[in-house]
Amino acid sequence: MKKKTKSEFKTTERDEYSLKIYNKSMHYRLKCNILRFEYKAHVGSSLKSIGIHYLSDLLNPDIRAKLGERLISLWDEVVLNDWTIRTDELSSKDQVKLKDWKNANFWIDLHEETRKKNRNKFSKELAEYRKIVQDHSDNVHQVIKEALIEKWCKIVTATQTTQIGQKVQDHSNTLNDLAPIPEPIESEVKKRLCRVTRLDISNQKRGSVYLRESTIKTIYKNDSKLYKVLLDYFGPKWKKINSITDIFETIAKNIRDIYTNREAKARKQLQKYNEAIERYKNSLFPFDDELRFTS
Structure with a gap:
């Protein structure tokens, strides 16, 4: 590994934390540019202030959201030398x-x-x-900030979906166990899973791809532990709920939104990425097809 020089990275030290910004691809001699923005906590108080006391606290989506807000607020304090300033306008x-x-x-x-x-x-x-x-x-600082936000949202969404899948797989009961249906001929069996929770939805209407209210109701009646998992992740947070049926509908809607919002964010990110390529393709630090923002 090539020895670092001061020109390859910038750092700042505080009593409670340190920040570091550098081009990660230089470590591996890659042709692309990979901007790495690191936040390192030195003492527990800087993490405890946002509710992180144990590693397991990171399983809480609200805590991860606060951690993302901390990262973005620290980026807001960074003074970036913007090379796209149009000096002829000054x-x-x-x-x-x-x-x-x-x-x-x-x-x-x-x-x-x-x-x-x-x-x-x-x-x-x-x-x-x-x-x-x-x-x-072109406000490079703002472009990077938006990329950091989108990257963090993608990480949190992907992690949340993965955790839901892992949690529900730990339950021995499947939806077919909870709501038995006639055994089909083996050659006709095609197991269908919810795109988000990875729960078996083979007993739902053909063509459905997410948990429906009827299935959530069955889980509510037969598996309180599994229902609590769904409620914690997809249940109502601030909306006033008048009945248990409204809760089932909210859970089902939030499950659908997890998937559709992720696709929308991906399309928005791709659009901004292509616009950024056009703006910076002739700059000293151009974006290219291999550019990735990592955390």
Whole structure:
């Protein structure tokens, strides 16, 4: 492995955590660019503040969502040297200032200078730079932020679906056990599973691909443990529910939405990705067909 140089990555250290940004593909001498943004907690308090006390807490979807919010909030604090700024659109005064803004040492020195007094000076300078980025560039910082959000949503959604499948597979009862149907001829048997929960839905109407309310009702009556798993993951969170039937309908709807929303996010991500390629294909750090944002 090639020894790192300071030009290959940027880090910042805090008492409770550290951040690191670098091109992961350089470690493996890949032609593509893989941007890695790492958040490393040094003390437990930085994780306990969002409800993480044990590794098992990461199984909670709400906790994972908070962890994603923490990651995005830390990215918001990053000052990125945006190479897409259109300097010909800037005033002479802003062009001079831009030379300082593009120098990392300028921000480090300014932060040290204003840390104990006149702290508004740093905030004002940063706000001025970000306004220039917003009005006169492709805003690479925002593009990366959106990619981080989409990547995190994809990870959380995939993990949640996998965990549901694993949990329900641990139950010895299948839906056929709970609601027996006449034994078909073996050659005609084709087991059908819910696309999200991976539960057997062979006893449902032909063509159905998700758990239906009738099946959820059967689980409710016959397997309280399995029903609790479905309720915890797909049950109503904030919506006021008036009856148990409404709960069954909400669970079924949320199961369908898990799959359809994932497809919609994938289409949206692909569209933004293609737009990003067009914007940056001639830049110093171009996107290409192998670019991936990893966590």
